[in-house]
Amino acid sequence: MIQITCKDAVLGYEDGIVAEGLNFIVEEGDYLCILGENGSGKSTLVKALLGLKSQKSGEITRHTKGIGYLPQQTIVQRDFPASVREIVRSGCLSGSGLRPFYTKEEKQRADETMQQLGIDHLAKRCYRDLSGGQQQRVLLARALCATKHLLLLDEPVTGLDPKAQLDLYEMIARLNKEGVTIIMVSHDVNAAVRYASHILHIGSRKQLFFGTVDEYRNSRVGQSFLAAGGLDDEQS
Amino acid sequence: MMSSLEKLVDYFVNYSFVRYAFVVGLLIALCSSLLGVTLVLKRFSFIGDGLSHVAFGAMAVAAVTGLTNRMAIVLPVTLLAAILLLRTGQNTKIKGDAAVAMISVGALAIGYMLMNVFPASSNISGDVCSTLFGSTSILTLRPLDVTLCVIMAVVVLAIFLLFYHKIFAVTFDESFAQASGIQANLYNFIIAVVTAMIIVLAMNLVGSLLISALIIFPALSAMRVFKSFKSVIICSAVISVVCAAAGIILSILFSTPVGSTIVTADIVVFFGFWAVSAITGGKRA
Ligand SMILES: Nc1ncnc2c1ncn2[C@@H]1O[C@H](COP(=O)(O)OP(=O)(O)OP(=O)(O)O)[C@@H](O)[C@H]1O
Ligand SMILES: [Mg+2]
Numbered sequence: 001m002i003q004i005t006c007k008d009a010v011l012g013y014e015d016g017i018v019a020e021g022l023n024f025i026v027e028e029g030d031y032l033c034i035l036g037e038n039g040s041g042k043s044t045l046v047k048a049l050l051g052l053k054s055q056k057s058g059e060i061t062r063h064t065k066g067i068g069y070l071p072q073q074t075i076v077q078r079d080f081p082a083s084v085r086e087i088v089r090s091g092c093l094s095g096s097g098l099r100p101f102y103t104k105e106e107k108q109r110a111d112e113t114m115q116q117l118g119i120d121h122l123a124k125r126c127y128r129d130l131s132g133g134q135q136q137r138v139l140l141a142r143a144l145c146a147t148k149h150l151l152l153l154d155e156p157v158t159g160l161d162p163k164a165q166l167d168l169y170e171m172i173a174r175l176n177k178e179g180v181t182i183i184m185v186s187h188d189v190n191a192a193v194r195y196a197s198h199i200l201h202i203g204s205r206k207q208l209f210f211g212t213v214d215e216y217r218n219s220r221v222g223q224s225f226l227a228a229g230g231l232d233d234e235q236s
Numbered sequence: 237m238m239s240s241l242e243k244l245v246d247y248f249v250n251y252s253f254v255r256y257a258f259v260v261g262l263l264i265a266l267c268s269s270l271l272g273v274t275l276v277l278k279r280f281s282f283i284g285d286g287l288s289h290v291a292f293g294a295m296a297v298a299a300v301t302g303l304t305n306r307m308a309i310v311l312p313v314t315l316l317a318a319i320l321l322l323r324t325g326q327n328t329k330i331k332g333d334a335a336v337a338m339i340s341v342g343a344l345a346i347g348y349m350l351m352n353v354f355p356a357s358s359n360i361s362g363d364v365c366s367t368l369f370g371s372t373s374i375l376t377l378r379p380l381d382v383t384l385c386v387i388m389a390v391v392v393l394a395i396f397l398l399f400y401h402k403i404f405a406v407t408f409d410e411s412f413a414q415a416s417g418i419q420a421n422l423y424n425f426i427i428a429v430v431t432a433m434i435i436v437l438a439m440n441l442v443g444s445l446l447i448s449a450l451i452i453f454p455a456l457s458a459m460r461v462f463k464s465f466k467s468v469i470i471c472s473a474v475i476s477v478v479c480a481a482a483g484i485i486l487s488i489l490f491s492t493p494v495g496s497t498i499v500t501a502d503i504v505v506f507f508g509f510w511a512v513s514a515i516t517g518g519k520r521a
Pocket of ligand 2: 042043044072154
């Protein structure tokens with residue numbers, strides 16, 4: 001079943017176009033990785049896919065309601081009083097309709113997700129007092145609570161330590177095997193080709209590639225980018 | 237001390253207007269503090285200010301046209317302004333705070349001018365003063381006002397309890413809430429409507445100049461000390477109700493203006509909490 005279709009979409013802000021000619025579909029169970037340089041419009045595309053921002057022209061259709069979203073940056077005010085548990089639970093609201101309280105299952109889902117991500121001991125802590133990586137995990141836990149269908153992650157591994165990065169990749173892959181569709185923005189080409197099923201590569205202003213990982217490996221864009229990515233890894 | 241207590245009990249038993257003032261005052265304090273947390277966190281602290289000035293302008297129009305039921309004008313106008321302001325807050329072209337300031341001083345100026353050009357009574361400055369500072373109107377409530385106030389307060393409380401988690405989600409992270417299928421715009425709209433209702437209610441209690449204090453101070457005090465949304469909300473509600481009660485009692489005993497006495501109590505509590513957080517926070521850091 002198709003979950004997202006993007007047809008000839010043109011994205012931009014008041015002052016100009018960021019990316020155009022975006023054509024791809026995401027089917028249930030896919031694991032799509034979006035690659036591209038800084039400023040190529042990946043986050044803009046993510047916002048458009050979520051419906052937070054409208055495209056300049058073209059068509060973007062979502063066939064799922066309730067998408068789990070991990071923003072690249074959350075502008076949470078410094079003094080916002082919110083405990084980790086409150087934030088993670090707020091992910092469960094998507095399907096609650098008018099019900100004014102959380103059900104037992106929802107609370108349990110939040111607790112389990114926190115355990116999975118190793119933040120259960122932080123449950124009562126205040127979000128603003130956590131380290132960057134811990135905050136990232138909290139927001140990821142919230143996103144995981146929000147959906148059983150589609151997760152949209154904008155650079156989820158940023159700020160996580162290497163072990164946590166690996167854990168996170170493994171966990172996302174596991175979720176994907178269980179049937180959750182994943183769309184992930186990443187700068188880590190090697191992880192992308194290892195875990196993803198499809199790649200969308202955005203260049204400056206236009207789409208460079210969309211297809212499966214194998215096709216990407218054999219494409220010119222892919223080969224040059226993979227080579228560069230590999231080089232990066234050796235240097236660091 | 238005994239005599240003042242006796243005096244108080246005496247007032248309470250014998251004068252219905254004192255009881256009315258208590259009921260209305262506490263309800264308004266409760267409602268405004270609940271919403272205050274959200275407004276402060278959404279960076280809309282000043283919307284209370286702006287709206288109350290709009291309400292003042294509307295009040296002036298109502299007074300000039302000689303309408304007996306002023307609410308009929310004040311409530312819709314304030315509602316409209318609230319919706320407009322919260323909407324421009326999201327608009328990137330006009331900055332939210334500038335829009336609030338614009339509407340706020342505009343309404344104030346026009347309201348004052350109207351009151352002067354078409355004086356409804358001979359005592360203009362008295363009228364203006366009581367609208368701005370709420371001076372005595374809380375002590376002149378009629379049963380109808382009280383009923384209206386109770387109904388509105390119950391509606392506000394019900395909305396707040398019913399949508400508590402969604403209001404939290406929308407306040408904390410609007411994009412995420414929207415993405416996960418919560419209609420953020422709907423809840424922003426609800427917040428705007430409830431804010432307008434509270435402003436109109438609170439005009440009777442503290443007058444339109446001091447409403448912001450009722451909204452902001454309890455929330456800021458609670459945020460000094462507590463770290464989760466729920467505890468901040470509960471604490472701010474408690475602070476607000478206690479301060480309102482203390483303010484009304486003190487103002488009766490010492491015949492000070494009700495509104496400013498309540499706000500003074502809020503300020504005192506704020507500094508108390510600030511000191512507490514400075515001491516405990518210093519230890520932790
Ligand atoms: N709110 C905005 N208003 C105007 N221009 C914007 C806005 N947000 C982003 N842009 C511009 O759009 C372009 C794409 O930004 P975007 O955030 O989508 O990049 P990105 O691919 O996610 O980059 P990164 O890898 O650094 O996250 C950039 O040139 C940026 O300057
Ligand atoms: Mg980005």
